[in-house]
Amino acid sequence: MPEFQQIAILGVGLIGGSIGLAAQKRKIAGKVVGIGRSEEKLAKAQRQGCITEGTTQWQAGIRGADLIVVCSPVESIVPLVEQLVPFCRPGTIITDAGSTKQKIVDTLHLSESIRGRKDVYFVGSHPMAGSDKSGSDFATADLFQNRVTIVTPVAETDRTAKATVRKFWESLGSEVHEMNPSEHDAIVAATSHMPHVIAALVAASTPEAMLKFTSTGWADTTRIAAGDIDLWRQILTTNRGHVLQTLANFEKLLAAFRTSLEAGQEEHWIKLLKQGKHHRDIVGS
Amino acid sequence: MPEFQQIAILGVGLIGGSIGLAAQKRKIAGKVVGIGRSEEKLAKAQRQGCITEGTTQWQAGIRGADLIVVCSPVESIVPLVEQLVPFCRPGTIITDAGSTKQKIVDTLHLSESIRGRKDVYFVGSHPMAGSDKSGSDFATADLFQNRVTIVTPVAETDRTAKATVRKFWESLGSEVHEMNPSEHDAIVAATSHMPHVIAALVAASTPEAMLKFTSTGWADTTRIAAGDIDLWRQILTTNRGHVLQTLANFEKLLAAFRTSLEAGQEEHWIKLLKQGKHHRDIVGS
Numbered sequence: 001m002p003e004f005q006q007i008a009i010l011g012v013g014l015i016g017g018s019i020g021l022a023a024q025k026r027k028i029a030g031k032v033v034g035i036g037r038s039e040e041k042l043a044k045a046q047r048q049g050c051i052t053e054g055t056t057q058w059q060a061g062i063r064g065a066d067l068i069v070v071c072s073p074v075e076s077i078v079p080l081v082e083q084l085v086p087f088c089r090p091g092t093i094i095t096d097a098g099s100t101k102q103k104i105v106d107t108l109h110l111s112e113s114i115r116g117r118k119d120v121y122f123v124g125s126h127p128m129a130g131s132d133k134s135g136s137d138f139a140t141a142d143l144f145q146n147r148v149t150i151v152t153p154v155a156e157t158d159r160t161a162k163a164t165v166r167k168f169w170e171s172l173g174s175e176v177h178e179m180n181p182s183e184h185d186a187i188v189a190a191t192s193h194m195p196h197v198i199a200a201l202v203a204a205s206t207p208e209a210m211l212k213f214t215s216t217g218w219a220d221t222t223r224i225a226a227g228d229i230d231l232w233r234q235i236l237t238t239n240r241g242h243v244l245q246t247l248a249n250f251e252k253l254l255a256a257f258r259t260s261l262e263a264g265q266e267e268h269w270i271k272l273l274k275q276g277k278h279h280r281d282i283v284g285s
Numbered sequence: 286m287p288e289f290q291q292i293a294i295l296g297v298g299l300i301g302g303s304i305g306l307a308a309q310k311r312k313i314a315g316k317v318v319g320i321g322r323s324e325e326k327l328a329k330a331q332r333q334g335c336i337t338e339g340t341t342q343w344q345a346g347i348r349g350a351d352l353i354v355v356c357s358p359v360e361s362i363v364p365l366v367e368q369l370v371p372f373c374r375p376g377t378i379i380t381d382a383g384s385t386k387q388k389i390v391d392t393l394h395l396s397e398s399i400r401g402r403k404d405v406y407f408v409g410s411h412p413m414a415g416s417d418k419s420g421s422d423f424a425t426a427d428l429f430q431n432r433v434t435i436v437t438p439v440a441e442t443d444r445t446a447k448a449t450v451r452k453f454w455e456s457l458g459s460e461v462h463e464m465n466p467s468e469h470d471a472i473v474a475a476t477s478h479m480p481h482v483i484a485a486l487v488a489a490s491t492p493e494a495m496l497k498f499t500s501t502g503w504a505d506t507t508r509i510a511a512g513d514i515d516l517w518r519q520i521l522t523t524n525r526g527h528v529l530q531t532l533a534n535f536e537k538l539l540a541a542f543r544t545s546l547e548a549g550q551e552e553h554w555i556k557l558l559k560q561g562k563h564h565r566d567i568v569g570s
Contacts, residue, residue, distance in 0.1 A: 128500045145321040148498055179496075191499045195487050195506040200561030201542060202480050205535050213433055213462075213569050214476045215413045217509040219568060221480040224502040225561040233555055240546060247543045250490045251536070257486060258532045261525060270518055276485030282496050283504060 017139030
């Protein structure tokens, strides 16, 4: 018997579509209902096998769900969950795939709509998988395979719901880590948000007339800069404090590099290159 | 009849090995002689089909060559060429694959050994293809296919030799551009050397304990930081002026981004993200 009778996925793009594919491939869901605003995109996602059915009527879509996964842009997660909760059946677990966690988790735990339903449970999640591409066209059943998912419980989080959400991501192939939302946000600032900003600025600072002389190195370094601007606006806005801190750290390192290259202090700047290579080699391909 | 009776390649690594494979696949050389210091590496490159024969005796290796391609690290190119020239047969053309050009071209054109042989010709080249990997294991016949090669003639460069070198790279599948060495160095500072430094610093500034939480974005952005430190030391040292300039430009952009994010001036930092995406989209995958 599958783990869940019915999973509802709000937002069937790269992440939502991949969750649907993975949940079916691994037989953890009876039905996978996609909820979205575009009939056309839902029909396409259904043809692609991401969902077993699709609807633009969210109330109908969540009716039979025992797990709801909200895969919409970060700023829309809180209002969507607040709207859904009163219509959930008792025992429903809600999680999300948002790239920032503190604002979402803090706001929801203070929310009247959540506090009014003791039998509906929210657990924050962040599957750390993605791409510079978006849309269900790029969804794959293996997107979460061997990737980390961070689950961010707080004092108010129901323990059984948390265990179910952990198991859900593990069933999709993820390695699950648990930490508080603020710790999560500090980590993704350093490992994802700062690199995104830097990649965009490397691309921005390359004069347009020189772009035809770029090679594989430039292409790799700047790849994520092609990502959706509005999604990144939301991510950077909701994690501003941590992002500012990591950018300031990066600026200090860059200034140290530049001044030691200028001063001919080879041992200083070589040491920074070596530290970079050391970290890169730890991560591997 | 092949374009060259015999090509000698000094340094049969990723670039030299790929030149050998491409020259044979495209039948532009009768023989491809690899010259290196390690018998073992040469034997391996020969088994891999990169060269038709190998030798550690450079005098013997260049004896019958009508084209010599120097693929050794940038700092070694000038002393190697100076050493080779007196032993070249009349009409030999020498080119290189160095990532910086001004120091190499300027020094060689002032060199006694070159000036003493009016019948041996040096033309600077830079095939803009590469990888974070090194060694003939990663060589491919298509490395230069649809990639740009920059040829950097100066007033003293022989026109016929220049035309031959252009045709050589075109035969390997490259799109050849011609410019002076200083212009070349300014371009690669922006398109390759600055991105390399930034990638290394992104990796260096990510705390080691957080590396397990990196995802594909971090991996792409930092990929080139895995490159050989000593090769990059040589590149950054020989192109220091231009690299410092591009790093200073980058620092200004980064400071502008950070202060506008801090001040909540969303239109400012969004504009920079959009400029980055615009440039990235022009280049494509």
